[in-house]
Amino acid sequence: MTTGFANPKMTPDYAAAVARQAYLWGWPLVNMHNRRVFMEQLPEPGLLAGIVPAGPPGSLGMLRDYIRPEERVVACPNQDVVYGFGVLDAGRGPSVVQVPDFGDRFWVYQVVDQRTDSFVRIGKMYDTAPGFYLLAPESWDGAVPTGITGVFRYDTRSAVVIPRVFLDDTDRDRAAVAPLVDRISMYPLSEFDGEVKVVDWSAAPSFGGGKATGAQGETQWVDPETFFTALAEVLEEVPARPGEEALYTWFRSVLTAAEHDPEIAEVIRQTAVDTDHGVGELFQFRNIGIPVAGNWTTQRNGAEFGNDYLSRTAIGKSNIFVNTPNETVYYYQDLDDIGARLHGSHTYSVRFPAGQLPPVKGFWSLTVYNKHHFFHPNELDRYSLGTKNQDLNYGDDGSLTLTVGGAGPSEPKLLTNWIPAPNDEFSLFLRAYWPDETILDGTWTPPAATVQD
Numbered sequence: 478m479t480t481g482f483a484n485p486k487m488t489p490d491y492a493a494a495v496a497r498q499a500y501l502w503g504w505p506l507v508n509m510h511n512r513r514v515f516m517e518q519l520p521e522p523g524l525l526a527g528i529v530p531a532g533p534p535g536s537l538g539m540l541r542d543y544i545r546p547e548e549r550v551v552a553c554p555n556q557d558v559v560y561g562f563g564v565l566d567a568g569r570g571p572s573v574v575q576v577p578d579f580g581d582r583f584w585v586y587q588v589v590d591q592r593t594d595s596f597v598r599i600g601k602m603y604d605t606a607p608g609f610y611l612l613a614p615e616s617w618d619g620a621v622p623t624g625i626t627g628v629f630r631y632d633t634r635s636a637v638v639i640p641r642v643f644l645d646d647t648d649r650d651r652a653a654v655a656p657l658v659d660r661i662s663m664y665p666l667s668e669f670d671g672e673v674k675v676v677d678w679s680a681a682p683s684f685g686g687g688k689a690t691g692a693q694g695e696t697q698w699v700d701p702e703t704f705f706t707a708l709a710e711v712l713e714e715v716p717a718r719p720g721e722e723a724l725y726t727w728f729r730s731v732l733t734a735a736e737h738d739p740e741i742a743e744v745i746r747q748t749a750v751d752t753d754h755g756v757g758e759l760f761q762f763r764n765i766g767i768p769v770a771g772n773w774t775t776q777r778n779g780a781e782f783g784n785d786y787l788s789r790t791a792i793g794k795s796n797i798f799v800n801t802p803n804e805t806v807y808y809y810q811d812l813d814d815i816g817a818r819l820h821g822s823h824t825y826s827v828r829f830p831a832g833q834l835p836p837v838k839g840f841w842s843l844t845v846y847n848k849h850h851f852f853h854p855n856e857l858d859r860y861s862l863g864t865k866n867q868d869l870n871y872g873d874d875g876s877l878t879l880t881v882g883g884a885g886p887s888e889p890k891l892l893t894n895w896i897p898a899p900n901d902e903f904s905l906f907l908r909a910y911w912p913d914e915t916i917l918d919g920t921w922t923p924p925a926a927t928v929q930d
Contacts, residue, residue: 487734489744496745499728500704500752502786505793506715507707508698509591513635515698516564519684522676525550526686530562535572537563537638537663539678541655543646546852546860547690553796553850555908556861557842559654561640563663567614567633573625573669574599574638577660578607583643583839583910587780587800588612591633591715593793595780595801599629601839602804602911609669612638624671634714638663639798643840643910646865655679694849701749705732720784759791760850762809762904766791771925772812773907777802777917796850796906805839806912810905814925819905821853821898824883825926827905831875836921839911840864843879848902855897863908868893881905883930 513534522532528545530538539561544554554560565572574586576599585600597612599605608626615632640661644654662674688696709732717725735742758764765788766774779799782789792799799807813819827843835841842863847853852860862869862879870890871877880886882898907923915921 484733484737487731487738487741489740492731492734492741492744493748495727495731496705496748497752499708499731500701500749501756501790502724503704503708503711503728504699504756504790505593505797506591506711507704508793508797509593509635509637510707510711510714511698511700512637513564513566515687517566521682522563523682523684525684525689527683529686529689530560530681531684532563532663534564534566535569535663535665537561537574537640537661538681539640539658539661539676541658541678542651543644546854549692549694549696549851550689551798552695553844553846553906554852555842555844556646556852557643557840557863557865557908557910558641559644559658561638561658561661563638565612565631565636565638567616567631567635569665571611571613571617571619571666572663573666574610574612574640574663575661575673576605576607576610576626577657577673579642579657582654582657585641585800585804585839585910587637587639587641587798587804588629588631589637589780589798590631591635591711592782593780593789593797594782596631596636597629600804609671611666612636612663613666619666622666622669622671624669632716637798644865645867647867693851695851699753701753702746704749705735705745708732718784756790756794759787759794761811762795763811764791765795766809769808769919769922771810771814771923772816773808773810773923773925775806775808777806779805779807800910802912802917804911806909806916808907808909808923810907810923810926811902812926814927817928819882819898819903819926821882821900821903824929825881826878826929827881827926828876828878828924830924831872833921833924834877835907835909835923836913836915837864837909837911838913839909841907841909843881843896844906844908845881845896845898846904846906847899848904850904853897853899853903857897859896862894862896866893870894880929881926 519533522536522538543556588597611628766776780801842861844861
């Protein structure tokens with residue numbers, strides 16, 4: 478006679494230890510899962526609260542101008558590009574994304590799977606041709622119709638699509654970018670007919686935003702109270718990578734134990750709550766990434782994290798949806814040149830010597846974020862400076878000095894180079910889109926933020 482064995486005993490301490498690892502590993506994947514679930518409620522592409530592009534799975538919404546400072550769906554937005562945003566659901570099959578002819582304008586479409594790893598190469602730096610690109614699940618075995626320019630595949634259930642189109646901060650360029658943006662669209666393959674679909678995004682419908690605006694911090698896409706319920710689904714949605722099979726078995730063993738033992742269920746719930754505080758520490762830029770000169774930090778594996786679970790969760794918490802390094806390099810700053818926390822009661826200077834602006838083929842910008850990693854509303858409606866600005870003032874020696882925080886200069890010439898900051902702790906964020914090799918290899922690094930007063 479054969480006797481079956483199941484549900485081995487598990488101590489609460491052991492369950493807590495495994496649950497902690499599962500929370501740190503799975504936080505970004507659950508984040509992505511919950512974003513897709515939220516977007517399923519939308520009836521059509523449009524704008525959350527009238528300002529945040531979104532759409533039901535398989536589609537996307539587009540802006541025609543910079544994102545507004547009230548946005549809270551994604552931390553660390555920039556005000557250099559016109560954004561789009563949409564999600565994919567492998568269960569709904571492939572979608573087609575349109576790429577118009579952008580001419581000489583910089584642009585890139587970021588597309589990441591549920592692990593927040595990129596699986597496409599679509600953008601100016603890839604010399605991508607205009608056309609129709611198919612984003613298809615690995616499991617899809619249908620015929621690719623005539624007229625599709627290229628195919629990219631993903632192996633997770635959820636994915637995110639974020640077009641970015643550079644925009645000068647001028648009314649003239651806003652008018653020029655509008656017809657291009659109106660030709661950016663994504664829709665199910667069943668709607669593909671080979672014809673470019675044009676959408677007047679200035680007339681996009683507005684939906685209730687929920688927590689898309691207004692709150693101080695980012696919309697909380699991960700609830701530790703319900704994390705392990707979502708993780709059980711995520712383990713089915715995201716296949717194990719080579720070498721992760723044992724990890725999946727380990728996590729599932731705790732989930733199985735929790736199904737049969739209320740004490741274990743409570744232990745892992747509380748562990749998620751407790752571990753969330755540790756994940757919160759990864760929100761602070763000074764705690765994450767690779768240190769570089771001037772108390773900046775950076776990273777070199779954004780959107781290609783692989784098995785670097787620390788970086789994946791840290792970036793997911795602090796500024797999710799970063800581009801791959803060849804597309805964008807990011808520098809993060811919480812501290813001034815002597816290691817003191819940046820605070821808006823002081824005025825800081827960031828001086829680029831002549832010939833030492835960020836070496837990029839796309840664009841660069843220096844952005845101020847409040848302590849929640851969002852824009853600080855101000856009378857100038859100014860949150861960053863960089864390539865987009867046509868009126869920056871340079872020194873007689875060719876240097877460029879940007880100032881941040883404090884009361885602001887009274888001289889108009891100096892005011893042009895000033896970014897307001899909150900009278901509180903804040904962070905600086907330097908972006909280098911389509912970076913030169915001297916950025917990628919660390920030869921070039923940003924100048925420090927130095928207190929002026």
